[in-house]
Amino acid sequence: MNNLRLRFSQNTGLWLGVALFVALYVFYSTLHPKGWSVDLLVQNSNESFALIMVSMAQTVPVITGGIDLSVGPMMTMVNCLASVLVSGSPLAIVLGILACLAAGALAGFVNGCIVVFGRIQPIIVTLATGAIYIGISLFLRPSPGGKIDDNLSWVATNALAEMDSTFHWFAGGAPTWFSHGPGRLPVPIVLIVLIVLLVWIPFRNTVTGRGCYAVGSAEGAAYMSGLRIGRSKIAAYTIGGLFAAFGGVYLALQTGSGNADIPQAGAYTLNSIAAVVVGGTSLFGGNGGAVGSVFGALVLRAISFCFRVVDSNGPFGFLGNPLLQPIFEGVILLLAVSLGAARVFRVKNRLSLFT
Amino acid sequence: MHSLTQAPFLSLAGISKRYGGVRALANVDFACQRGSIHAVLGENGAGKSTLIKIISGVVQPDEGTITLDGHAVTFPNPQAANAAGIVCIFQELSLMPDLSVADNIGITSPPRRFGLIDRRAQRRRAEELLARVGCEDINPLMRVRQLPLSRRQMVEIAKALGRNPKLLVLDEATSALTAADVDKVYAILHGLRDAGLSLLYISHRMHEIDALADTCSVFRNGQHIDTFAKGARTEEQIVQMMIGREWRNVYPPKPVRNERPAPALELRDIGWEDRLSGISLTVGRGEIVGLGGLDGQGQRELLLALFGVLRGVSGEIRINGERRRISSPAEAKHEAVGMALIPEDRKTEGLMLPMSVRDNISIAALGSMTHGIVVDRARESARIEEIAAKLKIKFGNIGDAVATLSGGNQQKVVIAKWLLTGARIVLLNDPTRGIDVGTKQEIYQLLRDLADSGTAILFYSTDYDELIGCCDRVLILYDGRIVRELEGADITEANIVASSLNLSLDAAKAPHA
Numbered sequence: 001m002n003n004l005r006l007r008f009s010q011n012t013g014l015w016l017g018v019a020l021f022v023a024l025y026v027f028y029s030t031l032h033p034k035g036w037s038v039d040l041l042v043q044n045s046n047e048s049f050a051l052i053m054v055s056m057a058q059t060v061p062v063i064t065g066g067i068d069l070s071v072g073p074m075m076t077m078v079n080c081l082a083s084v085l086v087s088g089s090p091l092a093i094v095l096g097i098l099a100c101l102a103a104g105a106l107a108g109f110v111n112g113c114i115v116v117f118g119r120i121q122p123i124i125v126t127l128a129t130g131a132i133y134i135g136i137s138l139f140l141r142p143s144p145g146g147k148i149d150d151n152l153s154w155v156a157t158n159a160l161a162e163m164d165s166t167f168h169w170f171a172g173g174a175p176t177w178f179s180h181g182p183g184r185l186p187v188p189i190v191l192i193v194l195i196v197l198l199v200w201i202p203f204r205n206t207v208t209g210r211g212c213y214a215v216g217s218a219e220g221a222a223y224m225s226g227l228r229i230g231r232s233k234i235a236a237y238t239i240g241g242l243f244a245a246f247g248g249v250y251l252a253l254q255t256g257s258g259n260a261d262i263p264q265a266g267a268y269t270l271n272s273i274a275a276v277v278v279g280g281t282s283l284f285g286g287n288g289g290a291v292g293s294v295f296g297a298l299v300l301r302a303i304s305f306c307f308r309v310v311d312s313n314g315p316f317g318f319l320g321n322p323l324l325q326p327i328f329e330g331v332i333l334l335l336a337v338s339l340g341a342a343r344v345f346r347v348k349n350r351l352s353l354f355t
Numbered sequence: 356m357h358s359l360t361q362a363p364f365l366s367l368a369g370i371s372k373r374y375g376g377v378r379a380l381a382n383v384d385f386a387c388q389r390g391s392i393h394a395v396l397g398e399n400g401a402g403k404s405t406l407i408k409i410i411s412g413v414v415q416p417d418e419g420t421i422t423l424d425g426h427a428v429t430f431p432n433p434q435a436a437n438a439a440g441i442v443c444i445f446q447e448l449s450l451m452p453d454l455s456v457a458d459n460i461g462i463t464s465p466p467r468r469f470g471l472i473d474r475r476a477q478r479r480r481a482e483e484l485l486a487r488v489g490c491e492d493i494n495p496l497m498r499v500r501q502l503p504l505s506r507r508q509m510v511e512i513a514k515a516l517g518r519n520p521k522l523l524v525l526d527e528a529t530s531a532l533t534a535a536d537v538d539k540v541y542a543i544l545h546g547l548r549d550a551g552l553s554l555l556y557i558s559h560r561m562h563e564i565d566a567l568a569d570t571c572s573v574f575r576n577g578q579h580i581d582t583f584a585k586g587a588r589t590e591e592q593i594v595q596m597m598i599g600r601e602w603r604n605v606y607p608p609k610p611v612r613n614e615r616p617a618p619a620l621e622l623r624d625i626g627w628e629d630r631l632s633g634i635s636l637t638v639g640r641g642e643i644v645g646l647g648g649l650d651g652q653g654q655r656e657l658l659l660a661l662f663g664v665l666r667g668v669s670g671e672i673r674i675n676g677e678r679r680r681i682s683s684p685a686e687a688k689h690e691a692v693g694m695a696l697i698p699e700d701r702k703t704e705g706l707m708l709p710m711s712v713r714d715n716i717s718i719a720a721l722g723s724m725t726h727g728i729v730v731d732r733a734r735e736s737a738r739i740e741e742i743a744a745k746l747k748i749k750f751g752n753i754g755d756a757v758a759t760l761s762g763g764n765q766q767k768v769v770i771a772k773w774l775l776t777g778a779r780i781v782l783l784n785d786p787t788r789g790i791d792v793g794t795k796q797e798i799y800q801l802l803r804d805l806a807d808s809g810t811a812i813l814f815y816s817t818d819y820d821e822l823i824g825c826c827d828r829v830l831i832l833y834d835g836r837i838v839r840e841l842e843g844a845d846i847t848e849a850n851i852v853a854s855s856l857n858l859s860l861d862a863a864k865a866p867h868a
Contacts, residue, residue, distance in 0.1 A: 349664060
């Protein structure tokens, strides 16, 4: 019981993010005419997937005390690559997806190597490599287009039940336990859970993953404890690239095309940083985690969802004015983040505020 | 001693190490045995820390060889030393504050299942190790950040034991422990010794060395002076060995006073957290008062508390007889208080390294050089040039980045910056560290000149020599309290060393060697 309380108090940032998301989403679903339906959940989770992945990608470098400004460009690059590779025979599709993920991981690995061996600040390294990745995207896809396998596109962006009707898993139709049970789950949500369970949780529990937290917490102490600091940092950027690649592949499936959209890449990068902070990870490094960032990204998405359901004739109609939306988004974001900044009031030595 | 006849477990031969122009170790031979606790003694800066860093692979010697268990070895990094069974417990803790106690204990080689860290096994192992050091009360799931310093030190010891050391190095590892924990640690260390480990023990506390050590080595000025079995030398002899260096007369003469000057700064019963308690002192106008004692006994915290950096300071501060509350450096600097702090680390707290010499000098006093809301450039330049000439700061161009200056000149820039504010109370936090002798001498003269013009100076130094040469009075801190006040002819090195170790002054009464 005591341990439970301790674990809770050590993750207040995460729980604040979760609570904020639940509040916003309940508000949204209640007002939405199609609220609480599978269709709406599918639509919203499709809209959120890429940002969630990019936010998870941002989290790992931030935990080491760094930052990755190239997460949006990496996602865009993989998106363009997918529009070239993910079509044809089933084998070609599988190999294509694997190649896309490998490309993202490689891009992250390059970031990590430059940070560690070049001893350059991560913010500059990733600003530069981000431009390079955008350049590669433009080279791959000078104008929007390309081809993505239609069946795969369809099943990836719908409820699980569609998988059965597309690929005919169950002879003689799906049993009711499936179509009324897990079949109603949106595929993107299932994918996120799988990625967290199969990639993030194992990574966090390796010595290398633990080393990422150690480096962000006290790099000197980590070195003195005999940890391999460079390896942890490179791994952090590499796994960041992999997460961004998941986002890029999904974006290709969702839009059925590739698009070297530069403003979009920038917006994803900046939103990913906001999502990391809302999800309870300190920009100074050393704590937090990717699960928090999932909810951080969901909070950001839910804020913009809410503007869709405000009655423009009601007393708060001005809230629905699309021209004012960025202002309100900014204010809500500031409020959300300042909830987590209360620690300043407990500091005894003011000098420690600056270290 | 039976152990002296065995082949040593670790031996160093002809080890030298220089940092820039400073000689940290000179041709040191040193050996320690299995099944023995070996104490290393010496003043601040005697070379003990460098010795430990070389043994643990943190720094590499310029010359000399290390032999471990009969084989020549080199340690390019701490991992290599760890792999050879050398584990250190450092004064500056090597714990990651954001990680849990269990994570920290298992950080380098956690128990694994299928290649992943087995958190449950790790927690059990942490519990076992904590139980071994008698700290069952520490929950392994707590973040290290949440623990007080004394508990962190016990975690650090548990972490070291978890690595199955063959040679355990303890660098001031008991400085923050509670009395109850110290007894537990003694029992553990005796147990490890009896199990055949080598232990290197660095401590400034004489009674600890009495209770623990089998063998003692004394270092002074980077040289190994002597190694002897415990009990072979008296306390007085050891103190003499530690301090016996030549006297250099680089200090300006002290004024002769018949009565105490009017107080400029008075403290009553200052306390903060568990680092300072019951500190009362007075610094008179024109007086230089030294703060002495071993490193880390609360001297820095006291200066920070006065300068408004610490929160929750209890007690009373009076400036020129008037009670003041100082809650930020900006308030401390304000005319009504007129305080200046020359900080400990000029690179982070004293200077803005990339900014020019000019901007660094004027930054604290800009408020007094304005014309309306705009800085009066002509007045600024005139005052900067005046102070730079007075302090004989050497620079190529006044617009050069202050980072390009030598350490001594950088420190002069920090002092110039604060003198420009017209401070009447100057606090100094070890201001001559890493500075050449010539500049030191200029700084001593400057301090005396300031005092003669009526400034009150509170001066912390880790160099006993400086305290003796510069100060009218010296207050010795131990464990966050003032344990002794020395004045006039009583300010001797022997008295300072003995007081710093919280010994009675008898140990110092022996004649100078």
